[in-house]
Amino acid sequence: NAGVTQTPKFQVLKTGQSMTLQCAQDMNHEYMSWYRQDPGMGLRLIHYSVGAGITDQGEVPNGYNVSRSTTEDFPLRLLSAAPSQTSVYFCASSYSHSLVMNTEAFFGQGTRLTVV
Amino acid sequence: AQKVTQAQTEISVVEKEDVTLDCVYETRDTTYYLFWYKQPPSGELVFLIRRNSFDEQNEISGRYSWNFQKSTSSFNFTITASQVVDSAVYFCALSLYNTDKLIFGTGTRLQVFP
Numbered sequence: 001n002a003g004v005t006q007t008p009k010f011q012v013l014k015t016g017q018s019m020t021l022q023c024a025q026d027m028n029h030e031y032m033s034w035y036r037q038d039p040g041m042g043l044r045l046i047h048y049s050v051g052a053g054i055t056d057q058g059e060v061p062n063g064y065n066v067s068r069s070t071t072e073d074f075p076l077r078l079l080s081a082a083p084s085q086t087s088v089y090f091c092a093s094s095y096s097h098s099l100v101m102n103t104e105a106f107f108g109q110g111t112r113l114t115v116v
Numbered sequence: 117a118q119k120v121t122q123a124q125t126e127i128s129v130v131e132k133e134d135v136t137l138d139c140v141y142e143t144r145d146t147t148y149y150l151f152w153y154k155q156p157p158s159g160e161l162v163f164l165i166r167r168n169s170f171d172e173q174n175e176i177s178g179r180y181s182w183n184f185q186k187s188t189s190s191f192n193f194t195i196t197a198s199q200v201v202d203s204a205v206y207f208c209a210l211s212l213y214n215t216d217k218l219i220f221g222t223g224t225r226l227q228v229f230p
Contacts, residue, residue: 043220048216092161103210103216105151107161107220
């Protein structure tokens with residue numbers, strides 16, 4: 001099992017460019033999410049998905065799009081990068097089932113994004 | 117609204133000292149879950165513990181222990197006989213029943229010096 005795999009690990013973008021951060025998990029988890037980590041602010045939820053075809057906004061969704069066409073993949077798209085999106089991005093997945101709720105999240109290694 | 121507060125931004129200790137990391141949470145829900153994650157210098161997030169709101173028993177795992185007190189809305193984490201490898205940022209997090217959305221505190225950076 002690879003767990004949660006994020007690519008790339010590092011990225012530098014120019015203001016206005018777009019890009020997609022990839023996230024894949026091989027644990028057959030229904031729940032996937034994206035967080036951003038900024039100094040002094042902990043991790044904040046950007047978007048999440050409770051299963052294929054279902055996505056919803058988190059705390060800081062502006063400037064980001066997501067889709068969930070398969071259980072395994074949950075890409076995060078930056079539409080027009082801004083310096084305020086400079087951050088470390090984490091993808092996470094967890095097993096949610098009617099009998100087992102709120103299980104621990106497994107995190108990817110993170111993507112360090114710099115927008116100049 | 118839900119919130120997690122980790123008032124200690126940074127703690128420095130010398131090896132073998134005991135250290136407690138504080139976590140205070142806010143929620144009006146009666147069913148919720150609390151977590152601790154460790155982020156070592158390499159950057160990944162490592163799960164440490166999950167506790168539901170109906171289980172106030174303290175938990176011990178090796179040198180780690182957790183004290184959950186609903187009366188004070190706290191879920192504190194103690195490392196006994198700290199080691200240099202314990203140096204990391206530690207996050208406390210809250211999720212409400214039937215949602216896996218995590219609400220994180222701002223983290224406490226622990227530095228353990230030899």
